[in-house]
Amino acid sequence: MLRPTNQIVVIFGASGDLTYRKLLPALFDLYCQSALPDSFIILGVARSSMSHAAFCDKMKEGIEHFSNLVKKNESLIEPFLSRVDYLSIDTAGKTEYFKLKEKLLSIDKVYNTGGNYLFYLATPPSMYETIAQNLHAVDLHQEEAGKYFRRIIVEKPFGYDLASAVDLNKKLHLVFSEHQIYRIDHYLGKETVQNILVFRFSNGLFEPIWNRNFIHHVEITAAETLGVGSRGRYYEQAGAIRDMLQNHLMHLLALIAMEPPVLFEAQSLQNEMVKVLQALRPLDKESIENNIIRGQYTGARTNRGFLAAYREEKDVAPDSTTETFVAMKVFIDNWRWADVPFYIRTGKRLPSQLTEVIIHLKATPQALFKGQCTGPSCNKIILRIQPEEGIGMQFGLKSPGSGYNVKQVQMDFKYSELANTYIPSAYERLLLDAMHGDPALYIRSDAVEATWKFIDPLLKHIQTNKDFKLYGYPSCTWGPEEANQLIPEGWSEYPAYCSIEEEPKFTVLG
Numbered sequence: 224m225l226r227p228t229n230q231i232v233v234i235f236g237a238s239g240d241l242t243y244r245k246l247l248p249a250l251f252d253l254y255c256q257s258a259l260p261d262s263f264i265i266l267g268v269a270r271s272s273m274s275h276a277a278f279c280d281k282m283k284e285g286i287e288h289f290s291n292l293v294k295k296n297e298s299l300i301e302p303f304l305s306r307v308d309y310l311s312i313d314t315a316g317k318t319e320y321f322k323l324k325e326k327l328l329s330i331d332k333v334y335n336t337g338g339n340y341l342f343y344l345a346t347p348p349s350m351y352e353t354i355a356q357n358l359h360a361v362d363l364h365q366e367e368a369g370k371y372f373r374r375i376i377v378e379k380p381f382g383y384d385l386a387s388a389v390d391l392n393k394k395l396h397l398v399f400s401e402h403q404i405y406r407i408d409h410y411l412g413k414e415t416v417q418n419i420l421v422f423r424f425s426n427g428l429f430e431p432i433w434n435r436n437f438i439h440h441v442e443i444t445a446a447e448t449l450g451v452g453s454r455g456r457y458y459e460q461a462g463a464i465r466d467m468l469q470n471h472l473m474h475l476l477a478l479i480a481m482e483p484p485v486l487f488e489a490q491s492l493q494n495e496m497v498k499v500l501q502a503l504r505p506l507d508k509e510s511i512e513n514n515i516i517r518g519q520y521t522g523a524r525t526n527r528g529f530l531a532a533y534r535e536e537k538d539v540a541p542d543s544t545t546e547t548f549v550a551m552k553v554f555i556d557n558w559r560w561a562d563v564p565f566y567i568r569t570g571k572r573l574p575s576q577l578t579e580v581i582i583h584l585k586a587t588p589q590a591l592f593k594g595q596c597t598g599p600s601c602n603k604i605i606l607r608i609q610p611e612e613g614i615g616m617q618f619g620l621k622s623p624g625s626g627y628n629v630k631q632v633q634m635d636f637k638y639s640e641l642a643n644t645y646i647p648s649a650y651e652r653l654l655l656d657a658m659h660g661d662p663a664l665y666i667r668s669d670a671v672e673a674t675w676k677f678i679d680p681l682l683k684h685i686q687t688n689k690d691f692k693l694y695g696y697p698s699c700t701w702g703p704e705e706a707n708q709l710i711p712e713g714w715s716e717y718p719a720y721c722s723i724e725e726e727p728k729f730t731v732l733g
């Protein structure tokens with residue numbers, strides 16, 4: 224494996240949850256695969272005054288809990304941690320960045336990291352602009368082509384609406400060039416999401432039917448069984464629309480619907496993704512009211528015990544009108560997809576944990592056989608992103624015996640059946656790409672603005688139309704009944720691994 228150039232990975236927000244659960248475990252897993260540079264340092268930066276040893280202890284605990292490879296590589300924890308350092312500064316204070324600069328220069332001298340710095344913003348979004356400006360103030364943003372690089376990874380949420388996203392892009396561009404900015408969406412780091420591209424563009428079989436002539440409708444679902452847990456404060460500001468729809472689901476849609484890129488490299492790929500996002504049919508009052516359903520989970524007694532309502536979660540207002548579920552029907556106004564509905568839904572506290580895309584193909588023009596499927600959902604291509612990562616297909620075959628009775632069967636490929644295949648976590652893949660300087664799986668500024676431009680009318684509608692309903696759905700149901708009506712009966716079915724032990728009470732909360 225080609226290793227990235229020697230560098231320092233500087234993580235702002237190093238005392239936070241993301242660093243603990245995702246970033247350090249992912250970097251450790253890369254280390255176990257000898258994928259990190261020959262020489263590197265991971266420098267955690269945060270306000271908390273913590274000793275280097277205390278920081279390493281905390282990171283060790285995170286690795287033990289969340290790394291995929293730690294069980295077979297326990298002996299590597301200490302050597303890995305010998306490459307982890309910590310600096311406590313007030314990240315809001317400009318003069319503090321001289322300390323950071325000094326620290327980086329001294330690491331460069333000892334570890335031969337050549338002035339290559341990858342900054343990771345794992346802080347609350349309100350700090351993004353300040354950190355960028357402060358890096359600028361001490362000249363840490365400036366790279367020299369062919370000599371050393373400076374890159375910055377920006378976590379989601381990127382903006383709060385279109386205006387704030389445009390503003391953030393503007394502010395970051397005052398300091399960094401676009402090629403230095405890596406806007407992360409961890410969905411694009413998932414193996415099975417990348418596989419959508421390979422499945423579509425490395426096979427002659429699917430591309431000819433991947434259009435309005437053959438496809439009846441497309442379903443994109445990201446269902447979660449968990450509630451908001453301890454993230455109430457963040458989630459109250461975000462809701463399902465900002466947390467999942469504007470980014471993860473929009474980007475999945477772009478990969479499903481895009482044209483083949485001219486080359487398989489960042490610019491071509493990103494160009495095609497943006498074109499899809501720009502072709503989304505704009506949302507107006509009528510389409511919002513007819514095609515979008517918001518919901519919020521309510522308490523229910525289930526076969527997993529009592530599950531509390533969203534309004535009873537920690538840091539959530541008792542009369543909160545934040546949605547934890549959203550379902551919508553959208554159209555892409557271009558030659559390939561005209562009039563093909565895309566049904567998107569996501570929610571917390573649903574009956575099963577699954578992310579998948581189902582391509583529903585049109586029926587044959589004539590039904591020759593008894594029992595032949597003639598509905599809108601006969602042949603299906605199922606791209607299972609998680610869990611049980613894989614691809615399934617459904618088609619009709621002859622039932623054995625006399626006559627010509629047709630039975631729908633499934634053909635399934637499971638990633639887990641590929642012997643000895645380790646599926647890297649999304650953060651492993653994305654961190655490594657940024658270390659290599661490959662932005663293909665990161666989000667470009669025009670893409671981020673295109674998704675916000677699409678979502679913005681919905682956010683404004685919610686804000687200004689108090690009679691746009693928020694439905695309550697009991698935990699462990701598939702969201703509000705109205706969302707099921709959005710998609711005609713027989714067009715979709717999902718398994719339920721959790722059920723409620725009483726008659727579900729669907730309500731209107733706002």
Ligand code: BG6
Binds near residue numbers: 447466467578
């Ligand atoms: C995050 C959201 O971006 O994605 C969470 O903030 C959500 O609310 C998570 O639970 C889902 O990611 P995954 O990889 O578990 O599907």
